Amino acid sequence: MKTLTLQPVAHVEGVVHLPGSKSISNRALLLAALAKGTTRISNLLDSDDIRHMLTALTALGVQYQLSDDKTRCEVQGLGGVFQHPQPLELFLGNAGTAMRPLTAALAVSNVDVTLTGEPRMYERPIGHLVDALAQWQADIEYLGEKEYPPLRIRGKALQGGAVSIDGSVSSQFLTAVLMTAPLLQGDSSIEITGELVSKPYIDITLALMARFGVTVENQNYQRFVVKGNQHYHSPGDFLVEGDASSASYFLAAAAIKGGTIKVTGIGKNAVQGDIHFADALEAMGATVEWGFDYISVTRNHLKGIDRDYNAIPDAAMTIATTALFAEGPTAIRNVYNWRVKETDRLAAMATELRKVGAEVEEGYDYIRIVPPAQLKHASIATYNDHRMAMCFSLVALSDTAVTIEDTDCTRKTFPQYFEVFNSLVKNNA
Numbered sequence: 001m002k003t004l005t006l007q008p009v010a011h012v013e014g015v016v017h018l019p020g021s022k023s024i025s026n027r028a029l030l031l032a033a034l035a036k037g038t039t040r041i042s043n044l045l046d047s048d049d050i051r052h053m054l055t056a057l058t059a060l061g062v063q064y065q066l067s068d069d070k071t072r073c074e075v076q077g078l079g080g081v082f083q084h085p086q087p088l089e090l091f092l093g094n095a096g097t098a099m100r101p102l103t104a105a106l107a108v109s110n111v112d113v114t115l116t117g118e119p120r121m122y123e124r125p126i127g128h129l130v131d132a133l134a135q136w137q138a139d140i141e142y143l144g145e146k147e148y149p150p151l152r153i154r155g156k157a158l159q160g161g162a163v164s165i166d167g168s169v170s171s172q173f174l175t176a177v178l179m180t181a182p183l184l185q186g187d188s189s190i191e192i193t194g195e196l197v198s199k200p201y202i203d204i205t206l207a208l209m210a211r212f213g214v215t216v217e218n219q220n221y222q223r224f225v226v227k228g229n230q231h232y233h234s235p236g237d238f239l240v241e242g243d244a245s246s247a248s249y250f251l252a253a254a255a256i257k258g259g260t261i262k263v264t265g266i267g268k269n270a271v272q273g274d275i276h277f278a279d280a281l282e283a284m285g286a287t288v289e290w291g292f293d294y295i296s297v298t299r300n301h302l303k304g305i306d307r308d309y310n311a312i313p314d315a316a317m318t319i320a321t322t323a324l325f326a327e328g329p330t331a332i333r334n335v336y337n338w339r340v341k342e343t344d345r346l347a348a349m350a351t352e353l354r355k356v357g358a359e360v361e362e363g364y365d366y367i368r369i370v371p372p373a374q375l376k377h378a379s380i381a382t383y384n385d386h387r388m389a390m391c392f393s394l395v396a397l398s399d400t401a402v403t404i405e406d407t408d409c410t411r412k413t414f415p416q417y418f419e420v421f422n423s424l425v426k427n428n429a
């Protein structure tokens with residue numbers, strides 16, 4: 001286990017060329033695999049979550065060529081569902097963007113697959129997705145605890161029709177159902193029950209499906225209608241946007257200790273909801289500039305704000321540690337599903353923020369943070385959660401060092417995170 005102590009940072013500035021978006025990389029790979037034609041993906045993310053998707057596609061017989069640096073991938077589409085009738089086991093780590101969409105795609109394919117993962121994956125619910133697929137007569141069996149992976153999927157052609165899906169725990173379930181719906185034999189309609197969480201990720205899904213030639217009728221995020229018996233079609237070249245969630249750490253660093261930091265690979269028209277993290281920083285007082293292919297943030301006096309972050313749960317974690325540098329309290333509300341991600345993020349965040357001296361109130365679906373007058377050095381546990389490690393690096397932007405335990409957990413989405421962070425540090429400027 002690698003532990004890293006970051007010394008106090010006096011100043012940050014620079015430019016970061018963002019690695020590709022995790023959410024877009026895994027969607028693009030799956031749709032490219034199912035599509036007719038060859039897709040040349042560039043700026044693909046190279047991280048554990050993407051590796052799990054690639055390994056699964058290989059096992060399922062998909063042909064692709066990955067560049068040496070793993071950021072370009074040419075995928076030969078199957079032109080339809082997966083064909084692998086022999087029993088197969090696929091290990092998907094803790095990648096929600098592999099587990100959920102593959103569950104649905106495999107349920108309509110000619111396969112007999114067992115989906116496994118890391119221990120934490122077996123604590124992350126998938127019942128709402130399986131319930132929805134069961135309404136299409138999918139054959140999915142829980143091999144462990146009911147409503148959790150591992151799963152055995154005996155895929156087959158499915159007719160489609162009307163289903164309802166609970167959207168209140170994870171949008172990835174709806175994403176999975178939507179991406180699979182065109183591959184059904186008949187038309188389908190998907191009705192949402194409960195408050196749909198993480199809504200902007202549905203926009204990513206619909207945008208990607210459109211790039212691969214399939215349109216969905218979106219009735220105000222309450223009902224979606226999709227024609228059956230369709231094919232995805234390769235767009236030819238596909239460029240993955242930079243990862244907006246990964247951008248949040250650098251933009252926050254600038255707001256706290258800039259200088260100016262510019263991130264490139266995303267901009268004002270990006271499809272990822274997490275670009276709106278910059279709006280939260282602006283509301284806290286930072287100066288934000290938007291270009292077509294960049295966002296830049298410059299330091300200003302920060303004040304705490306009280307907001308609903310349901311739309312951007314990943315980037316919202318970065319607000320929790322930015323709050324340590326703001327005047328007054330900060331509240332992050334309506335993030336119940338932090339509890340079912342890489343760890344129980346509400347509990348983990350509260351525990352670790354208290355270690356550096358903050359006064360924290362943890363509710364069922366919110367966290368409220370009062371910054372201390374003086375941060376304390378602490379050894380931060382990361383709970384095998386990449387975002388805990390990345391968020392807490394910001395503590396070093398004070399006159400106190402911070403120790404981050406198990407920095408390797410950033411491999412899930414951003415293996416080079418600490419090198420990039422260090423490249424922005426200008427203590428001798």
Ligand SMILES: O=C(O)C1=C[C@@H](OP(=O)(O)O)[C@@H](O)[C@H](O)C1
Nearest residue numbers: 023097169170171172198201314
């Ligand atoms: O669809 C996606 O790519 C994602 C959706 C979000 O999950 P939930 O919908 O479970 O909140 C997000 O937290 C996750 O990192 C990626």
Ligand SMILES: C=C(OP(=O)(O)O)C(=O)O
Nearest residue numbers: 094095096097314341342
């Ligand atoms: C919640 C996350 O991941 P996953 O895609 O596994 O849900 C995340 O990256 O913060």
